[in-house]
Amino acid sequence: MLTVLLLLWPVTAALLLHFFKGKSARVAALGAALLEFALALYAAGLSGANLTQGGDISPKFEANYSWIPSAGISFHVGMDGLSLLLVLLTTLLVPIILLSAFRRNFENESVFYALVLFMQTGLIGVFTAQDAFLFYFMWEVALIPIYFLAGVWGGVERARITFKFFLYTIIGSLFMLAGFVYLYFQTGPTVDGLSAHNASLSAFYNLNLPAETQLWVFWLIFAAFAVKMPLFPFHTWQPDTYTDAPAPATMLLAGIMLKMGIYGCMRWLLPVVPLGVDYWQNLILILAVIGIIYGAIIAIRQPDMKRLIAFSSLSHVGLMIAGVFSLTQLGLQGASIQMLAHGINVVGLFFIADAIERRTGTRNIADLGGLTRQAPVLTVCFLVLLLGTVALPLTNGFVGEFLLLAGVYQHNAWLGAVAGLTIILSAVYLLRMFQRVMLGPDSAHSATFTDLSGAELAVLVPLIVLVFWIGVFPNMFLHLSEGSVLGILGEVVKR
């Protein structure tokens, strides 16, 4: 019941938002999002203890309603530790993203905020769905609002860029749908006997398809995830979209939406077609590592701050993909906690890039410099988030990246070594950006630059607290996902 409430509240709030005009809409939206976060925290508090049991993959807070009874498709939701972790991430980041948008005056504000809340329903739906078709449905529910957020409020080139983004993702997800339809027809009847097949997650886990079938079904399902994450070479939509979308939409895309792909791999790919995963494992690992290096090298040469962060995100996601496909407990656990850490860091970095752009009117690194003297607080915040991204010990990034690298190393030492370059390279491009923007000689903008305002601090302080909190006490988050990760790996090795 709690899961259903978590799902329905944002969309209800989004509808109600139409009764608010102008500035009151943003306050109402923020209130709704905070309430949602409180609800998620309550769920975490209730279940914290039982979710830490090893190997328990069964969802808590389950709700199962018949949706299309004649086809055996049900509205089946529930949360295990991994889902809960991502629900927490989503419900935490959405109010922060809403708050970050306060400084901008968007046209049709209530619609803008309503779309963000609407998207939240889709995201939570993806993370809690226990039925393949519900998962697909929610996957698209999350896409439609972000398309409009990026398309209506985006930059000059928005029509072309969002069109490419939409086509890429929807074609990817149609492949996934095709894969699900194929798997659906391999399943047995529903419990009530109304339908000859059913699409529940557990039915998919028990399929035991022959290896040669799994080889191609793997690509059908993986297509959607590869585009969403994105995995090199399916990433070409990503830098443009991230750069051109308004800052809140970019944060949603990078902070939460790409986690849909990684979560999808862990939940709907590894345990469903384990033999296919086993076969393609090395190819995906190599692509992921190429993505790490490729994203980092382009980021080093990038003159635009937002674009630089976009490529850095591409590089970091590569490592998460590699961790997932290392099929080790360390790798999957690392990916789980890194999803959380990356979400926090990347949202923070995009917010700072946006804050600088709002003040100076430019994102071009070459035009900036010497901002520190006017804005010491911003400098500190920037530095903390940056160090978190670079994976300095005691920050959140360290835990995740360390586990991920250990996982990849366990699978293959050479790949692990190459993937380890990510830490060095990200230090290179991020510190280079920091130096040129914040330090260095004064630029035309440094005299008039102002420090962070109270509202901006309200965005950054929770993020910074979390950077350290996760860095110092990673165990409580690792415990949350441990049961699920063991369960997933258990399904994988069962065959």
Added chain:
Amino acid sequence: MGLGNLFLGFRRSNRLLLPVMMLILGLVLTVNFLDWNQGPQSFFSGMLTIDNFSVAFTGIVLLTALVLVPFSQKYVLDEEANLAEYYSLLLFSMVGAIMLVSYNHLLMLFLGIEILSVAMYVLAGSDKRNVRSNEAALKYFLMGAFFTGILLFGMALVYGATGTFELSSISFAAQNPVNATLRPMLYIGMLLMLLGMAFKVGAAPFHFWTPDVYEGTPTFFTAFMSTVVKVAGFAAWLKLLVQAFPAASAQGVWLPTLTAMCVLTLLVGNVGAVAQTSVKRMLAYSSISHAGYLLVALVAFNGALEGPTANGIMFYLLAYSVATVTAFAVLKLVADARHREDYAGFNGLAKTNPLLAFCLTISMLSLAGIPLTGGFFGKFFVFMAAVENGYIGLVVFAVVMSMVSIYYYLRPIIAMYMRDADEETAVPVPVTTFQSGALLVLALLTVLLGVLPGLLAGVL
């Protein structure tokens, strides 16, 4: 079926007509559903049968007409328009449509098609001072008459081979032939009937009339043409396929032709739509492509007239009609105000008329088959049924084609939300409250079908 007669004989006073028309349609719609689950009832000595199948499809036809009528408002104010005549012709055509979804005898099929078509020929030319409209009417009439002839010829041959016009008797006679030498005659008859039906629903390669006729016909009647005519046509075709020529008797003849037609229709419809610059022509090609998706269902049809596959087709047609009516209604309002029908005519509509933009967006997403809208589940049910019956290759092709369709369905959305209007068009399009209400209801219906498809998933 005596209901049909209720339609006739209404005329008079322009202002009263609109409410009266809606009242009649609403009344008939209600009466229609009284027949739900009453079991098959025969009328006119067994020539028409009212069962759940026909009640459901009649419901779609009447509902479509009911929500369309408010958009004829412009004619109410136009002194020169002969509103009463348009309305009575529309009502006549409804009678034809209802006969098409409930016929049990080839004679009724023919009469239904003729009643429907003749009314449409006239309505296509109703804008009599416009050359395009005249061209449309003439083209539609000439082609239509030609294909009616072919259909009739096919019926005659089938009669010659089986000695009956009754659907079930044809099926029986085809499977137990008295005289084997008559077989070729039966097959040729079947094929000719197939061609005749293909023309009526606008399936390739008999689609050439569609874009021109749709473009020339006044938008209000185009909307009618692409929904009511198509729904009735497909229901009739389905009945013919299932009740008269079931798989056992004619699969070898009927099925390859239908499959080829299906592939061609999907290709022509989608690729043709990509190249259009006028939204109205795009919608014309889109209606061809949707005929293609429905042909997938016809090809894969397996089982009785009332079952999951028929239910899928019904769901598809309902979602398609609702979305198409919305699209044409918005197009009509915009085109009347801005005097252009191309994509650029929609520029900046989201700023001037957010409601129209919202409704058209929902409609486009539904036609493209994107989740949260009825169109997605329409395609989903149809394709699932086809996969279940083993037509995987056909479904893959159809899915690829629907990926293509996303391109042209997104173009109006991009124009409305992401491009700004030039100065002369940046004024709000006039819409009455009543019309906004109707549009909103349609949009909500589309979303409802897309969120709770279970409501209608097992009715047939």
